[in-house]
Amino acid sequence: MTIKAIQEELIEEFAMFDDWMQRYEYMIDLGKSLPLIDEENKTEERVIKGCQSKVWLDAELKGDKMVFSADSDAIITKGIIAILIRTYNNQTPTDILNAKLDFIDEIGLKEHLSATRANGLTSMIKKLKLYATAYQAKLNS
Amino acid sequence: MFDLTTIRKDFPILSRKVNGKPLVYLDNAATSQKPQQVIDCIVDYYSNYNANIHRGVHALSQEATDKYEAARKKIQQHFGIAKAQEVIITSGTTHSINIVANGFSSLLTPGDEIIVSQLEHHSNIVPWQMLCKRTGAVLKVIPMNQAGGLEMDAYQSLLSSKTKLVFVNHISNTLGTINPIAFMTEKAHEVGAAILIDGAQSCSHIKPDLVALDCDFYVTSAHKMCGPTGVGMLYGKEAWLEKLPPYQGGGEMIDQVTFEQTTYAGLPHKFEAGTPNVCGGIAFGAAIDYLNSIGFDSIAAHEAELLSYATEKLLAIEGLKIYGTSKEKTSVISFNINGIHAYDIGTIVDKLGIAVRTGQHCTQPIMDYFNISGTVRASFAFYNSLEEIDVLAAAVERAKMMLS
Ligand SMILES: Cc1ncc(COP(=O)(O)O)c(C=O)c1O
Numbered sequence: 001m002t003i004k005a006i007q008e009e010l011i012e013e014f015a016m017f018d019d020w021m022q023r024y025e026y027m028i029d030l031g032k033s034l035p036l037i038d039e040e041n042k043t044e045e046r047v048i049k050g051c052q053s054k055v056w057l058d059a060e061l062k063g064d065k066m067v068f069s070a071d072s073d074a075i076i077t078k079g080i081i082a083i084l085i086r087t088y089n090n091q092t093p094t095d096i097l098n099a100k101l102d103f104i105d106e107i108g109l110k111e112h113l114s115a116t117r118a119n120g121l122t123s124m125i126k127k128l129k130l131y132a133t134a135y136q137a138k139l140n141s
Numbered sequence: 142m143f144d145l146t147t148i149r150k151d152f153p154i155l156s157r158k159v160n161g162k163p164l165v166y167l168d169n170a171a172t173s174q175k176p177q178q179v180i181d182c183i184v185d186y187y188s189n190y191n192a193n194i195h196r197g198v199h200a201l202s203q204e205a206t207d208k209y210e211a212a213r214k215k216i217q218q219h220f221g222i223a224k225a226q227e228v229i230i231t232s233g234t235t236h237s238i239n240i241v242a243n244g245f246s247s248l249l250t251p252g253d254e255i256i257v258s259q260l261e262h263h264s265n266i267v268p269w270q271m272l273c274k275r276t277g278a279v280l281k282v283i284p285m286n287q288a289g290g291l292e293m294d295a296y297q298s299l300l301s302s303k304t305k306l307v308f309v310n311h312i313s314n315t316l317g318t319i320n321p322i323a324f325m326t327e328k329a330h331e332v333g334a335a336i337l338i339d340g341a342q343s344c345s346h347i348k349p350d351l352v353a354l355d356c357d358f359y360v361t362s363a364h365k366m367c368g369p370t371g372v373g374m375l376y377g378k379e380a381w382l383e384k385l386p387p388y389q390g391g392g393e394m395i396d397q398v399t400f401e402q403t404t405y406a407g408l409p410h411k412f413e414a415g416t417p418n419v420c421g422g423i424a425f426g427a428a429i430d431y432l433n434s435i436g437f438d439s440i441a442a443h444e445a446e447l448l449s450y451a452t453e454k455l456l457a458i459e460g461l462k463i464y465g466t467s468k469e470k471t472s473v474i475s476f477n478i479n480g481i482h483a484y485d486i487g488t489i490v491d492k493l494g495i496a497v498r499t500g501q502h503c504t505q506p507i508m509d510y511f512n513i514s515g516t517v518r519a520s521f522a523f524y525n526s527l528e529e530i531d532v533l534a535a536a537v538e539r540a541k542m543m544l545s
Contacts, residue, residue: 020160020492025543052500052515053484073514074482075544076489114488116500 003095006087007103014107023112027079034082035089037069048127052116053077055124059131065090066135068128077117080109081124088128093136097129143439148524151176151431155524162494165529170314170473170520171498172364173345175428179367182427186420194419195393195410209419212426213409219429220359221350222376226408229375229382230422234341235264237360237375238308240412241337242268244385245306251277254303256334258283258291259510260313260320262503265339269308278305285510289316289465297328304334311343311359315502315518316465317448317473319343326356335381341365345522346444346471348437357381363421368428372421375412382408389414440523444472447521447530454534458541464507464516472521475502478537481544483515489540490517495533 001009017023037046037058048055053074060067068085072078087103088096104110110118149155152174157164166174186208192201194209210225217225231237249255255269259282273280281304283296291309300307307329312319322338329336337358340349345366351359358381362373377385387394387405391414396404405411432440451474455461460479477483487499500515501508508515519533 021489024489024492028543053482054514074484076485077482114491117484117488 003087003091003099007101007106010083010087010103011106020112023107024076024079027083028075029079030082030086031075031078031080034071034078035067035069035085037071041069042071048120048123052120055081055120057081057124057127057131059128059135061093061135061138062090064092064139066093066096066132068131077120080113080117080121083109084121084124084128088132093132093139096132097136101125143435143443145443145524145526148435149526151178152524153177153180159494159496160492165495165532167519167521167525167529167533168496168498169345169522169525170342170365170502170518172370173367173522174524175369176367176431178431179369179424179427182424183369183420186423191420193416205419205423208423208426209417212422215426215429216374219348219433220374220376221352223352224379227376227379227382229377229409229412230417230425231360231373231375231412232371232418233362233364233373234339234360237358237373238265238337238339239268240375240388241358241360241377241385242272243388245272246275247386248384249276249278249305252303253278253305254281254299254301255279256281256283256296256299256304256307258309258320259285259506260289260291260316260318260504261308261310261506262314262339262341263505264503265308265310266506279303282506283309285507288467289313289318289470289507290467291318291320293321293324296325300328300332300334302332304329304332307334307336308339309336310339310341311349312340312346312471313465313504313507314342314473315475315504315507315516316467317342317470317475317520318465318467319347319469319471321469322356323354326354330355342471342473345432346437346441351376363425363428366428367431368425369421372418372425374425379408382412387411387414391415393417435523443523444521447525447527448472448474450527451519451521451530451533454530455537458534458538460541461537464511464513473518474520475516475518477513477516478541478545481541483517485544486517486537486540489543490533490536493532493536493539495536497533 037056041058042056046056055072057070070081154174190204192205194206213228217228281299284292326336335357338356340361344361359376364370394414396406464475483499498518
């Protein structure tokens with residue numbers, strides 16, 4: 001599936017709910033399917049800065065596709081990173097770097113997060129793209 | 142008569158909705174809401190007598206100056222301060238603390254000691270660290286205990302002839318602990334040290350009598366006591382304020398200026414460089430009037446009821462732990478639920494219209510002590526109701542169900 005198609009799927013799923021309490025419940029559920037980072041990989045350099053809760057993110061290359069894993073000590077944060085990983089997982093670094101994340105605005109995710117969490121979301125996307133940049137360089141070398 | 146319904150009507154913001162739900166504002170330790178009386182005072186100032194003060198001969202300037210100086214008198218009377226010139230109107234607690242910390246630069250020598258407490262707001266630890274760096278003085282810390290109180294034996298053993306200044310908050314913003322400031326002042330004076338008390342959290346709950354207390358400095362922010370942001374107080378005993386050098390240079394704080402030399406204005410202007418927050422100062426006075434019209438006895442009685450009701454309601458939630466269980470505490474409850482991140486609870490209850498604070502509350506040393514990453518903090522003001530606590534308890538219960 002393309003990143004665009006996954007985003008459309010997410011927009012549809014979030015549209016099924018009437019209010020943000022239900023959407024949060026859904027996010028919490030999505031967090032449960034997050035591909036978890038190995039405990040020994042929860043190191044300082046894999047921590048995402050700028051979040052009130054702790055978030056660890058790791059990425060590997062399988063063939064020419066990126067595979068992410070993550071974890072957080074807060075459940076809602078886990079849901080947020082799970083959504084991002086779902087959009088980016090099994091995509092090439094180039095596709096990840098070229099993708100526009102329209103679904104965030106479409107769902108209204110940012111407005112419904114606290115300011116600190118919205119910053120956290122931005123930091124997560126930055127870190128995901130940083131991994132993509134690194135692996136793109138590796139693939140091209 | 143304390144009539145909550147009437148009081149709540151004074152606060153326009155309390156009738157708004159958040160996320161489709163009536164606002165339940167329980168973040169009063171961060172900042173208080175403003176009554177119509179204070180809002181009207183601000184509108185009146187800008188609508189009718191806005192002018193620069195202390196420098197114009199015209200009528201508006203005179204009127205604004207009179208009102209500003211009247212506000213200073215109100216602050217003086219409210220806090221039981223001996224002289225109006227001992228009241229410096231600042232931009233807030235942080236500013237006030239920095240004036241004192243900067244002033245002590247010229248009074249300290251290497252090896253002198255400054256004592257602070259483990260309960261401090263961490264942004265307020267920084268000015269003392271900077272002062273120590275500048276002067277070679279040493280920072281000592283009064284340890285806290287499990288209940289969230291300060292260890293007075295340890296405090297007394299830290300005090301010595303090397304101690305030059307003690308800095309402590311009157312009330313902890315995270316735990317609500319009321320510190321024994323009268324005792325601490327007496328002990329500081331026994332070794333000849335000055336004491337500066339951070340009253341940011343106390344002045345909405347308590348009316349301190351500063352002459353009786355005998356502390357050397359006391360600071361607070363108007364925004365925590367129903368006044369506007371960007372204005373606050375530095376109280377200092379006259380002898381101390383005379384001894385400290387000015388903090389900032391500028392208009393208002395000078396007497397004679399030539400390129401060779403400047404002589405400074407007397408108190409309080411020496412510490413009030415530049416055009417002050419005229420409107421803020423006047424509205425600070427209006428806020429003090431408002432609080433006194435309700436009465437601090439009534440405020441204390443109602444808040445005690447809120448605290449005991451909320452404590453009971455929240456403790457009924459299984460797995461909930463309260464941090465800060467000192468017998469002497471104000472209406473602040475910091476808590477966590479077993480295995481759930483404070484941030485998640487805050488997010489869910491926000492969706493239900495409730496404003497609480499989550500995180501470290503600028504008190505990392507307290508978090509480190511309890512070995513936690515943060516807490517949820519509900520802080521109550523006299524305009525909160527028992528019904529709002531029911532809403533909070535139900536929301537926390539619901540968040541717990543969603544998150545576990
Ligand atoms: C105990 C304490 N001290 C100082 C401050 C800082 O006050 P301000 O930001 O108004 O300068 C606060 C406010 O959060 C506080 O709670």
